[in-house]
Every structure is written in structure tokens, then in C-alpha cells.
Amino acid sequence: MSKDQKNMREKLERLSNSLADEIDAMTDEEFQSELEEAGEDITDIASRTRTLISNAMENIGHKKLIAARAGYEHHKSAGHDNILQWSHKRKQKLINQFSQDDNYFEQKLTMAARNEGDSEFDIDSIIEDLIELGIIDDKGNIK
Amino acid sequence: MEDFSQIEFASNTDVFSATELRSEIESLRDIDYARLSKKAIALAPGTGMEPNDLLQEALFRALKEKGGRNCPCNVNPAIFLGNVMRSIATHARLDWAREVPACTTGEDESGPIENTPDSAPSPEEATIAHLDYGRIIDRLEEMFRDDPKAQAIIIGDMEGWTPDEIREMEPMSTKEYDTARKRVRRSLLREFPEDPTNE
Numbered sequence: 047m048s049k050d051q052k053n054m055r056e057k058l059e060r061l062s063n064s065l066a067d068e069i070d071a072m073t074d075e076e077f078q079s080e081l082e083e084a085g086e087d088i089t090d091i092a093s094r095t096r097t098l099i100s101n102a103m104e105n106i107g108h109k110k111l112i113a114a115r116a117g118y119e120h121h122k123s124a125g126h127d128n129i130l131q132w133s134h135k136r137k138q139k140l141i142n143q144f145s146q147d148d149n150y151f152e153q154k155l156t157m158a159a160r161n162e163g164d165s166e167f168d169i170d171s172i173i174e175d176l177i178e179l180g181i182i183d184d185k186g187n188i189k
Numbered sequence: 190m191e192d193f194s195q196i197e198f199a200s201n202t203d204v205f206s207a208t209e210l211r212s213e214i215e216s217l218r219d220i221d222y223a224r225l226s227k228k229a230i231a232l233a234p235g236t237g238m239e240p241n242d243l244l245q246e247a248l249f250r251a252l253k254e255k256g257g258r259n260c261p262c263n264v265n266p267a268i269f270l271g272n273v274m275r276s277i278a279t280h281a282r283l284d285w286a287r288e289v290p291a292c293t294t295g296e297d298e299s300g301p302i303e304n305t306p307d308s309a310p311s312p313e314e315a316t317i318a319h320l321d322y323g324r325i326i327d328r329l330e331e332m333f334r335d336d337p338k339a340q341a342i343i344i345g346d347m348e349g350w351t352p353d354e355i356r357e358m359e360p361m362s363t364k365e366y367d368t369a370r371k372r373v374r375r376s377l378l379r380e381f382p383e384d385p386t387n388e
Contacts, residue, residue, distance in 0.1 A: 054322035055282050057347035058235040061329070064346040065231035066275060068374055070268065074220050081223065084375045092219035095226040095244075102245040103211060106252055 129177075129186040130170055137169050140186055144176070204259035205266070207252045213266045214248075221267035227378050228271045234325055236281035243281075247273040332376060338369035339376075 072080065081088050129137070176182045180189060205213060217225075229240035236243065247270050250258050260269040326347070333339040341359030350358070356366055 051322060054326055055235060058322060058325060059279065059282060060349050061343065061346045062232050062234055062278065063275065065374060065377060066228045066271065068370075069224055069228050069231065069378075070271065077224065078220060080371065080375065084379060086379075088219055088223050091226050092222040095222040098241055098244065099214060099222070099225075099248060102248050103214070103252065106249055 128184055129173055129182070130184075132186065134169065137173060140182075141169065141172055141176075143188075144181070203262050205262055207257070210260050210266060211252060213260075214270070217267055221265070225267055225270055229274060230378055232274050232278040235285070235322060236278045237285045238278075238281055243274050243277060244270070246277055250277070329377075333373070336369070336372065338365060339373045342366075342370055342373050 069077070078088055081091070129140070132140075173182075177184055182188050225244060226240070229244040233240040233243050238246070251260060251266075251270060251273055258269075258273050260266055329343050330340060333343055338359055338361050341355050341361075345352075345355035345358065352366060356363075361369065
């Protein structure tokens with residue numbers, strides 16, 4: 047990147063960031079009144095943004111579902127010995143072996159315990175980490 | 190002596206889970222959604238991304254379960270998403286600039302051609318990169334050609350000057366400064382000059 051180009055990029059970035067800071071610094075009343083003075087309809091802007099975000103979240107959820115299905119099919123085809131098909135209790139027992147002297151796992155387990163609805167997912171995520179790190183294999187054997 | 194007892198430190202356990210964050214985002218007020226929309230417009234120029242794409246990318250990273258960004262529970266998710274957008278925008282500008290690293294200055298152009306790697310951008314690409322940022326800045330200055338106070342604010346912000354330094358360059362009272370800043374903000378958020386890096 048040339049000095050010239052870097053200089054222009056930085057200028058643009060400073061201007062953009064300053065504008066974003068001003069938006070944050072305004073009170074709700076100031077922001078709303080400024081939009082109204084500019085002839086903009088806050089409900090309309092909010093509605094369009096809400097739809098955009100909602101569609102994006104749906105899309106993210108859809109991608110997760112596809113990934114989860116693919117994962118499930120993979121594990122199914124790998125046979126019933128796969129650790130991810132173990133019972134929740136059996137998985138926890140295995141992980142507890144690692145957590146006793148390890149703050150990282152202690153913390154992860156605490157988080158998993160707090161997110162009751164997601165605990166299965168979190169436990170699976172820890173197990174996947176352990177497999178990726180080569181600490182256990184996909185049958186749950188400690189290497 | 191400062192009282193540190195009020196400062197809350199965010200640890201891993203003080204962050205929203207993806208499910209919680211999703212629910213928090215869904216519960217945002219109209220005004221928060223409007224702020225997010227305007228911040229995306231403010232931050233997109235020079236990134237090669239449309240404002241809506243920037244917002245969606247921020248959302249994706251915030252809700253990513255593994256390796257994503259963590260929103261502390263004591264931070265408004267709208268502010269958090271705004272900060273994620275800012276970070277993405279900074280990196281996107283750098284990435285975009287690296288894709289076409291320029292050799293547009295006389296100094297760079299005088300380098301020996303045989304030492305230029307095959308992957309180096311052509312002089313045309315480098316010139317385009319140079320012009321694109323330049324075009325945005327030229328358009329910004331052009332937008333406020335007949336409004337010296339507003340133009341001083343644009344230039345001052347780009348240079349990182351303080352309000353006092355801006356007022357020194359273009360004499361104006363505090364009230365005139367505030368009014369001019371409002372004009373700048375309103376104009377830019379309504380129609381930030383078209384970003385040539387999006388083309």
C-alpha cells in the first residue's frame with residue numbers, strides 16, 4: 047500500500063468512525079429528532095432493519111441446521127460407538143476427567159451448565175475440541 | 190483516587206450465549222435498529238461492502254458459536270453490534286487496500302521492474318485503488334463546497350483534529366460549529382457518496 051493510499055484510507059476511516067461515534071453519543075430524543083428533521087421515518091428505518099436482521103438470523107439458523115444434519119449423518123454412518131452418540135451423562139463423565147485440574151474445562155463446563163437448553167450442544171462442542179486437539183479419538187479413547 | 194469498585198470486568202462467564210444474544214437482538218427498540226442502520230451507512234465507505242452486508246456480517250460473527258465475538262452481558266447488543274461492524278470495516282478496508290497495493294507515487298514507480306513479483310498488481314490496478322479512495326474524499330469535499338464551515342468539519346475529522354482545532358481553521362462559534370456538524374451528519378447519513386470500492 048502506498049503512503050498516499052494509506053493516508054487516504056486512514057482519513058476515510060477517521061471520518062467514518064467519528065460519524066459512528068456521534069450516532070452513539072446522541073440521546074434517543076436527539077437521534078429521533080434529527081431523523082425527523084431530515085424527513086426520515088424512524089419506524090420505516092427500524093422496520094427495514096428488523097426485517098434484514100430477522101432474515102439474516104433465519105439464514106444463520108438454517109446453515110446451522112444443515113451443518114448439524116450433515117454432522118448427524120456422518121456420525122450415524124460412523125457407527126454407534128461414536129462418542130457424540132453417547133448419553134449426556136456418559137459424555138459429562140468423560141469430560142470431568144479432564145476438568146479436575148484444568149481451569150479452561152472448569153469454565154467451559156460452568157458455562158454449559160448455565161445454558162441449560164444448550165448444554166448438550168456445549169458438551170458436544172467440548173468433545174469436538176478434544177477430538178480436534180487429538181486428546182481423544184471419536185470412540186472416546188484417551189490417547 | 191479513582192473508585193475501581195464500580196468497574197465490572199467481563200470474564201467468559203459474563204457473556205451472552207448465542208441464544209441469549211439472538212433474543213436480546215430481537216427485543217431491541219426501533220431506535221436501536223435505526224441507530225444500527227445509520228452506523229452501517231457511516232462505517233461502510235471504503236470497505237467494498239454495502240451497509241446491509243456489513244450489518245449482516247457483524248450479526249453472523251456475533252452469533253457464531255465457536256470462534257465468534259462475545260457480547261458482554263453488561264453491554265447493549267446494539268452498541269456491541271456497532272463495534273463489531275467497526276472492527277469488520279477496519280479490516281475490510283485494509284484487506285481491500287492490500288488486494289491492490291499501490292505503487293502510485295513517483296518513488297515506488299521508479300523501482301526496478303525486474304524486482305516486481307508476478308503477483309504484484311498492475312499499475313492500472315494500483316491507480317484505481319488510489320483513485321477510489323481519492324474519489325470518495327473528493328466527493329465529500331465537493332458535497333460541502335458551498336458550506337465552508339461544514340467542509341472544515343469534514344477535513345478536520347479526516348485529519349483527526351479536535352473541535353477547537355477545526356474552529357481555529359474556520360472561525361465559528363460553538364453554536365455554529367454544532368449546527369454545521371449536524372448538517373454534515375445529516376447529509377452524510379442520508380447520502381454518503383457512492384463508494385467506488387463497491388463497484
